[in-house]
Amino acid sequence: MWRLTRMSLGVALAGAASGCIQVRAPEKPIEINLNVKIQQEVVVRLQQDAKDLIQNNPELFPQ
Amino acid sequence: MTYRHSIRAAALAALFSFGALGAAPAVAQDAVVSAAKAAGTVGEQSDGYLGINGSVSSEVRAAVDALNIKRRAAYTELAAKRGVTVQDMAAVTGCQTLASRVSQGQIYRIGSGPWETKGAGPIALPDYCGTATR
Numbered sequence: 419m420w421r422l423t424r425m426s427l428g429v430a431l432a433g434a435a436s437g438c439i440q441v442r443a444p445e446k447p448i449e450i451n452l453n454v455k456i457q458q459e460v461v462v463r464l465q466q467d468a469k470d471l472i473q474n475n476p477e478l479f480p481q
Numbered sequence: 482m483t484y485r486h487s488i489r490a491a492a493l494a495a496l497f498s499f500g501a502l503g504a505a506p507a508v509a510q511d512a513v514v515s516a517a518k519a520a521g522t523v524g525e526q527s528d529g530y531l532g533i534n535g536s537v538s539s540e541v542r543a544a545v546d547a548l549n550i551k552r553r554a555a556y557t558e559l560a561a562k563r564g565v566t567v568q569d570m571a572a573v574t575g576c577q578t579l580a581s582r583v584s585q586g587q588i589y590r591i592g593s594g595p596w597e598t599k600g601a602g603p604i605a606l607p608d609y610c611g612t613a614t615r
Binding site: 458460461463464465467468469471472475477478479480481 | 552576
């Protein structure tokens, strides 16, 4: 009985091995494009700089 | 000794008078440009600088030039700090000035477009301004 169980386990494992998912590296290198986000961050930071500049130097920006 | 003192006194006097002269026009430039903005002869441009619409007095022209020079100095400093071009820094500031420093009835200009008068609503900003909050 024990032997039978071991055998069936072996068969099951073999079956699992043959049906395993193959992971293959993509042919093209993976590129993560951060440019858009970085550009947005730069703009947001510059906008804050601009706001501060106007607030701190009202004489340069008379209304 | 007296001679040296008198030189020092003269230098100090010169410094003080220069300071007084230097400080006075700064306020005046401000006021002159404000008045010209209200009169519709001077307006904000999307490039971050003040522009002149039509012909103005030499006083107004001088005040606009002086403020623009000071603005450029400020843009240059910030641009260097952030690693961007002076033009970009000026243009981003232009987004802000168009959004917050132009009152209804005052004139403004986007790019090399015509001078326009601000209405009741907000100015339609260039796309690159993104979400320039006021």
